[in-house]
Amino acid sequence: MYPEDMNSRLQAVEEVISRGPFAPTWESLSKYRVPEWFRCARLGIFIHWGVYSVPAFGNEWYPRNMYIEGSREYRHHLETYGPHRDFGYKDFIPMFKAEKFDPKAWAKLFRKAGAQYVVPVAEHHDGFQMYASDLSHWNAAEKGPCRNVLGELGEAVRSEGLILGASTHRIEHWFFLGHGKNFDSDVKEPLKIGDLYWPSMEEPANHHDVTPPCVPTEEYMNDWLLRTCEIIDRYQPQELYFDWWIQIEIMKPYLQRLAAYYYNRAAEWGKEVVIAYKHDAFAYGTAVIDIERGQFANPMPFIWQTDTAIAKNSWCYTDGNQFKDPRDIICDLLDIISKNGRMLLNVGPKSDGTISEEDTEVLEAIGDWMEKNREGVIGTLPWKKYGEGPTQVAEGQFTDGVDRGFTKEDFRFMAHANDIFAFCLNFPEDGKIRIRSLGLLDNRSKPEFAGTVDKVEVLGYPDAVIEWERTPEGMEIHVNGVSTRMPVGFRITVR
Numbered sequence: 001m002y003p004e005d006m007n008s009r010l011q012a013v014e015e016v017i018s019r020g021p022f023a024p025t026w027e028s029l030s031k032y033r034v035p036e037w038f039r040c041a042r043l044g045i046f047i048h049w050g051v052y053s054v055p056a057f058g059n060e061w062y063p064r065n066m067y068i069e070g071s072r073e074y075r076h077h078l079e080t081y082g083p084h085r086d087f088g089y090k091d092f093i094p095m096f097k098a099e100k101f102d103p104k105a106w107a108k109l110f111r112k113a114g115a116q117y118v119v120p121v122a123e124h125h126d127g128f129q130m131y132a133s134d135l136s137h138w139n140a141a142e143k144g145p146c147r148n149v150l151g152e153l154g155e156a157v158r159s160e161g162l163i164l165g166a167s168t169h170r171i172e173h174w175f176f177l178g179h180g181k182n183f184d185s186d187v188k189e190p191l192k193i194g195d196l197y198w199p200s201m202e203e204p205a206n207h208h209d210v211t212p213p214c215v216p217t218e219e220y221m222n223d224w225l226l227r228t229c230e231i232i233d234r235y236q237p238q239e240l241y242f243d244w245w246i247q248i249e250i251m252k253p254y255l256q257r258l259a260a261y262y263y264n265r266a267a268e269w270g271k272e273v274v275i276a277y278k279h280d281a282f283a284y285g286t287a288v289i290d291i292e293r294g295q296f297a298n299p300m301p302f303i304w305q306t307d308t309a310i311a312k313n314s315w316c317y318t319d320g321n322q323f324k325d326p327r328d329i330i331c332d333l334l335d336i337i338s339k340n341g342r343m344l345l346n347v348g349p350k351s352d353g354t355i356s357e358e359d360t361e362v363l364e365a366i367g368d369w370m371e372k373n374r375e376g377v378i379g380t381l382p383w384k385k386y387g388e389g390p391t392q393v394a395e396g397q398f399t400d401g402v403d404r405g406f407t408k409e410d411f412r413f414m415a416h417a418n419d420i421f422a423f424c425l426n427f428p429e430d431g432k433i434r435i436r437s438l439g440l441l442d443n444r445s446k447p448e449f450a451g452t453v454d455k456v457e458v459l460g461y462p463d464a465v466i467e468w469e470r471t472p473e474g475m476e477i478h479v480n481g482v483s484t485r486m487p488v489g490f491r492i493t494v495r
Contacts, residue, residue: 035272088186101353114370165239372460376421
């Protein structure tokens with residue numbers, strides 16, 4: 001029936017909005033409060049998996065780049081699959097079989113990694129839905145693997161006690177395949193609503209221009225709204241993540257309606273939910289700020305999120321992925337949570353549904369570390385000072401590929417009740433460290449901490465021998481029995 005029944009579907013959306021408690025205005029949406037589960041969360045798992053995992057070349061932007069004449073992906077496509085008019089992006093779909101997809105195994109791995117929530121990409125820029133849908137036949141339940149990936153994964157994730165989220169990058173599909181119209185390819189008119197390649201419009205020269213010359217039509221934005229509401233209603237995700245380009249000016253009324261719809265639905269379900277966004281797409285305080293592949297340099301008074309990936313060069317699996325060291329990810333995690341942030345860490349499965357050995361090894365290493373240091377990470381709060389040390393973390397997006405170069409003098413702090421947790425980001429071989437922020441009061445200056453320390457313990461190493469004392473220069477700690485590349489945590493119990 002779609003799009004013949006688009007008006008009735010839009011009316012159903014408006015009815016939910018009209019019931020409240022949230023109205024589609026920034027004033028009303030500013031009453032939103034970040035839920036308790038997200039306040040307690042520290043680590044989420046992001047998943048980029050779809051048809052683009054079949055060519056496994058370049059990155060998840062392969063469907064766009066393969067249609068840009070002269071690009072690396074364009075040349076690769078010609079050499080590997082032949083002319084675009086004969087083999088286009090749609091022809092990868094039958095090859096996307098996901099024959100080894102085991103959602104229960106994925107969920108168990110994510111839980112063991114210490115994650116609290118999981119956010120699969122429900123629809124990427126390519127326009128292929130990874131869930132059963134009434135709005136397009138180009139979805140994983142009807143084509144390719146013929147499985148409702150989001151639905152199956154949601155059941156598995158929740159059975160492991162984790163929170164399910166969903167990410168939609170649908171808005172960028174407006175232009176994502178548009179380059180295919182510039183030469184003899186399979187991207188041809190006429191294109192109609194519901195088609196995989198619809199609408200394939202001109203790509204803006206500046207992706208961050210809030211008033212681009214070629215803006216989405218009302219029909220397209222209504223389709224975006226209905227697709228997003230369908231995800232909300234069918235799968236009840238408790239985090240709804242948006243990538244960029246929703247910040248364009250013409251989208252503002254649609255974002256307000258969508259947020260009111262989502263928050264009102266959540267009130268009906270009795271669940272607490274989060275919207276994560278970039279580039280000031282939402283008004284401050286109406287949702288949660290996200291930074292792509294980066295973080296803040298200083299603590300923030302608001303809860304925020306970073307989305308980053310295990311692979312440095314791609315969000316999806318490719319044959320040329322360069323994987324991060326788990327130590328670097330853990331150091332970033334500690335820096336982020338000490339500044340009131342949360343980390344959404346991406347995994348890119350292979351097209352057959354398996355998670356690569358490299359991704360698995362990283363997740364298992366993070367899980368082993370989390371098991372040792374859980375008390376200092378889960379259920380804690382940022383301390384009054386986020387950390388100390390000479391290493392400065394660059395602020396902003398796309399900074400996660402830079403080697404931080406943390407030293408034995410770099411610490412990050414968290415707290416719970418009468419415990420302060422201090423994490424040494426580069427534990428020295430001799431086991432000797434100094435935490436300057438926990439030094440004794442003297443006549444020269446007032447320290448950051450003037451309390452009384454009862455005991456100091458190293459997390460995760462019950463057989464370690466520890467000696468400590470406080471001096472005006474800091475808390476001097478000497479540990480025997482700990483040798484590791486990973487950050488080492490200390491519990492400092494105060495009266």
